[in-house]
Amino acid sequence: MKKKTPPMRICVGCGELRNKKEMLRIVASPDGVISIDRTGKAAGRGAYIEPKEECFETAYKMKRLERSLKRQVSQDIYEDLRKQLTNE
Numbered sequence: 001m002k003k004k005t006p007p008m009r010i011c012v013g014c015g016e017l018r019n020k021k022e023m024l025r026i027v028a029s030p031d032g033v034i035s036i037d038r039t040g041k042a043a044g045r046g047a048y049i050e051p052k053e054e055c056f057e058t059a060y061k062m063k064r065l066e067r068s069l070k071r072q073v074s075q076d077i078y079e080d081l082r083k084q085l086t087n088e
Helices: 053-061 064-069 075-086
Strands: 008-010 017-019 024-028 034-037 045-049
Touching: 024 064, 034 075, 045 053, 045 064, 053 064, 053 075
Parallel strands: none
Antiparallel strands: 008 017, 024 034, 024 045
16 A cells, blocks of 8 residues: 655745644634634634744744735734744
8 A cells, every 4th residue: 555645834934844743733714813723624724834933933024924824914913823832
């Protein structure tokens, strides 16, 4: 039998291709709420980021989360995401 390859995703911070299970999914739900999806199954548009401070800073400075989620991301959401990423 052919061995399955694990699903890979690109980090919005550093642009590296990584295993999906090593990354965090940030999801913009259909009703507009942006949050971290720990299950990886929440409905909505998602973006993946490595749980590293430097990846988050790059994504924040270059507005890569906004580009990936195709919506405006408020400063409050960035602060919540930073707290959750640093507490990992």
